[in-house]
Amino acid sequence: MEANGMPHDSKAGDWRSYDRVLLPAVEDLHKLEVYEEAENGYGRLRTVLEDDALDSDELINIVKQSGLRGRGGAAFNTGMKWSFMPEKDERPRYLACNADESEPGTFKDRQIMEYNPHLMFEGILIAGYALQIDTCYVYVRGEYADWISHMATELQKAYEKGYVGENIMGSDFSMEIVLHKGAGAYICGEETSLMESVEGKRGYPRYKPPFPAQKGIFGCPTTINNVETLACVPLIMEKGADWFAGTGAEDHPGPVLYGISGHVNRPGVYEYPTGMLVSDLIYEVAGGVRGDKDLKAFVPGGASTPPIPADRIEGVTMNSDSLNEAGTMFGTGGMLILDEDTDMVSWLRRVTHFFQDESCGQCTPCREGTGWLENLVTRIDQGEGNMRDLDLLLDLCDQMEGRTICAFADAASWPVRYTVQRFREDFEAKCKPSVHPVSAEVSGGADSAVAATG
Amino acid sequence: MSSFDIQKPIVELPDQDPDPEFSDEELVWTDAEQEQIAAWKEQYAEDQGAIMKVLWLAQEKFGYLPPEVVKFCGETLDMTFSQAYGVATFYHQYYKEEKGQFVLDVCTCFTCQMCGGYDILHYLEDTLGIHAGETTDDGMFTLQEAECLGACGSAPMMEVSNGPYVHQLTEEKVDALLHSLKDGEMPAFTSVTLPQDEDEMGGNRRTDVDKTITYETQPRAEHME
Numbered sequence: 001m002e003a004n005g006m007p008h009d010s011k012a013g014d015w016r017s018y019d020r021v022l023l024p025a026v027e028d029l030h031k032l033e034v035y036e037e038a039e040n041g042y043g044r045l046r047t048v049l050e051d052d053a054l055d056s057d058e059l060i061n062i063v064k065q066s067g068l069r070g071r072g073g074a075a076f077n078t079g080m081k082w083s084f085m086p087e088k089d090e091r092p093r094y095l096a097c098n099a100d101e102s103e104p105g106t107f108k109d110r111q112i113m114e115y116n117p118h119l120m121f122e123g124i125l126i127a128g129y130a131l132q133i134d135t136c137y138v139y140v141r142g143e144y145a146d147w148i149s150h151m152a153t154e155l156q157k158a159y160e161k162g163y164v165g166e167n168i169m170g171s172d173f174s175m176e177i178v179l180h181k182g183a184g185a186y187i188c189g190e191e192t193s194l195m196e197s198v199e200g201k202r203g204y205p206r207y208k209p210p211f212p213a214q215k216g217i218f219g220c221p222t223t224i225n226n227v228e229t230l231a232c233v234p235l236i237m238e239k240g241a242d243w244f245a246g247t248g249a250e251d252h253p254g255p256v257l258y259g260i261s262g263h264v265n266r267p268g269v270y271e272y273p274t275g276m277l278v279s280d281l282i283y284e285v286a287g288g289v290r291g292d293k294d295l296k297a298f299v300p301g302g303a304s305t306p307p308i309p310a311d312r313i314e315g316v317t318m319n320s321d322s323l324n325e326a327g328t329m330f331g332t333g334g335m336l337i338l339d340e341d342t343d344m345v346s347w348l349r350r351v352t353h354f355f356q357d358e359s360c361g362q363c364t365p366c367r368e369g370t371g372w373l374e375n376l377v378t379r380i381d382q383g384e385g386n387m388r389d390l391d392l393l394l395d396l397c398d399q400m401e402g403r404t405i406c407a408f409a410d411a412a413s414w415p416v417r418y419t420v421q422r423f424r425e426d427f428e429a430k431c432k433p434s435v436h437p438v439s440a441e442v443s444g445g446a447d448s449a450v451a452a453t454g
Numbered sequence: 455m456s457s458f459d460i461q462k463p464i465v466e467l468p469d470q471d472p473d474p475e476f477s478d479e480e481l482v483w484t485d486a487e488q489e490q491i492a493a494w495k496e497q498y499a500e501d502q503g504a505i506m507k508v509l510w511l512a513q514e515k516f517g518y519l520p521p522e523v524v525k526f527c528g529e530t531l532d533m534t535f536s537q538a539y540g541v542a543t544f545y546h547q548y549y550k551e552e553k554g555q556f557v558l559d560v561c562t563c564f565t566c567q568m569c570g571g572y573d574i575l576h577y578l579e580d581t582l583g584i585h586a587g588e589t590t591d592d593g594m595f596t597l598q599e600a601e602c603l604g605a606c607g608s609a610p611m612m613e614v615s616n617g618p619y620v621h622q623l624t625e626e627k628v629d630a631l632l633h634s635l636k637d638g639e640m641p642a643f644t645s646v647t648l649p650q651d652e653d654e655m656g657g658n659r660r661t662d663v664d665k666t667i668t669y670e671t672q673p674r675a676e677h678m679e
Contacts, residue, residue: 104602183545200502261606268649268669
């Protein structure tokens with residue numbers, strides 16, 4: 001790809017001089033006083049409430065035009081999602097802010113909750129006004145106990161100031177924000193499972209349809225958005241849809257939080273526009289692979305996004321189109337960097353263990369399948385595996401994908417499928433030699449660097 | 455000869471009807487708690503929505519959630535025992551059996567795994583003389599292996615008793631932590647500074663926290679080198 005010797009273009013433009021907007025450099029920004037003073041805090045909500053031209057349809061239109069895509073993993077168009085809400089009837093309407101953040105490798109929403117929670121609250125209120133919401137449930141994972149108590153303090157201040165509650169800022173718009181503390185279930189980040197959990201039930205995902213916009217929490221119209229998605233909304237209102245659409249990659253615009261972890265010199269959460277070159281993020285932003293080692297693989301956004309081998313990252317940028325082309329997904333933007341000494345089999349073993357542990361057990365293909373995936377990968381990792389097991393793994397993935405109520409089974413099988421295909425040498429090295437032919441899917445595919453073994 | 459006995463279940467099921475740990479006199483809410491529960495009920499269209507909050511409250515009050523406590527919580531919200539028990543058993547963080555005074559949840563999910571999470575877990579197992587999932591004889595510590603706790607940038611890390619996070623663990627840090635926990639001192643909230651704040655603002659932006667650290671790479675455990 002580097003044939004012409006030209007460096008690849010970053011879609012993030014001049015990212016070195018980028019000024020942060022989600023987490024701007026302001027001391028004590030998490031405090032309401034500072035947020036009001038320094039960031040025109042709740043001023044965007046005031047504009048929306050006072051300007052008659054900015055009615056519900058217009059707000060949804062602005063968000064549509066901005067091209068904002070959900071930051072929780074699926075990257076669905078937010079304005080589109082909002083437009084699914086039905087006409088207002090006698091039923092109450094709910095918004096759920098998904099702060100469950102349990103995807104392994106992801107730790108970016110917590111930074112918003114820690115350093116700029118009011119931006120999230122303001123986003124919730126603007127979204128609430130646009131969708132005529134009565135109550136918003138902020139579903140925070142139970143492990144974030146400290147951050148929940150910090151947010152509760154700040155939310156109380158916002159209530160006292162009249163930004164939340166009855167007749168917000170003297171308008172006829174009223175809305176409640178309720179913090180709902182989870183208790184350690186990964187599946188509750190799935191939208192329908194989250195709704196069950198808010199209703200006080202086991203977090204079993206529901207069939208769709210009916211979609212949440214028709215029948216959500218307590219059977220009423222519901223929209224579910226991620227923390228970072230909602231935090232983008234006040235920025236769109238202030239700077240305009242065009243500014244947002246023009247920041248970063250065209251297909252997947254806006255500022256985004258990259259949570260970089262693993263074998264890098266400087267891990268952490270960085271705010272830059274979308275469309276950053278993966279190589280820029282690893283070598284310039286995060287200071288390169290630690291110990292001056294070579295890169296082996298990179299996982300763009302959480303456990304369920306397939307890993308990419310180092311020789312394929314050239315020119316790949318952090319936006320949906322480019323990552324899809326490279327054979328993976330944007331996910332949550334929680335990037336995991338793995339160096340040359342990483343054993344992908346043992347990595348995959350831990351991934352499968354995670355999914356086995358977190359499967360809710362509602363659908364048989366997932367409940368049983370995740371356990372068998374772990375058993376098989378463990379057997380290979382311990383040197384007891386046969387070549388045939390690689391085939392069996394892929395067969396198992398076929399039996400799981402698309403055969404369950406929610407996407408958990410797909411998320412569990414993708415990393416297995418693609419890790420086995422893309423890092424086949426690691427797996428072969430640990431398997432016992434075999435005389436059995438291995439199927440074309442494993443051996444001969446474009447993804448494999450090794451010829452079929454006899 | 456096979457040791458299989460058709461009369462004996464292969465898996466020993468836990469006692470289905472254990473003697474209650476808490477008497478009926480103990481299973482009451484104080485006035486303040488009742489007021490709090492009433493306020494929570496207001497937040498949801500159906501009372502059942504408040505069950506997770508009530509279970510959290512009960513866990514704080516009683517230490518863990520044996521069946522009679524779960525039943526009591528359910529009755530508070532007009533739920534059947536099976537509904538409430540279903541919720542209590544679905545979520546990892548509700549303790550269904552008695553735990554040690556401090557519960558150490560060591561994250562070993564893959565980012566922590568790659569940064570030495572298992573070394574920390576094994577070191578704790580050696581130091582405390584227990585396996586993950588067990589409690590020390592003196593009832594002080596319960597050690598658990600946790601799934602991703604959402605602090606991957608400061609791996610390896612752990613959470614203490616569903617509360618504060620302890621980041622960037624090393625063996626020395628673990629020793630110091632165990633020492634202060636034995637003195638009854640919980641670790642303070644630690645704010646991990648954003649790297650961009652470090653560059654642009656010269657440190658952590660929050661002035662209201664005592665303890666701040668920066669993201670940094672941890673030395674890799676020996677066997678991973």
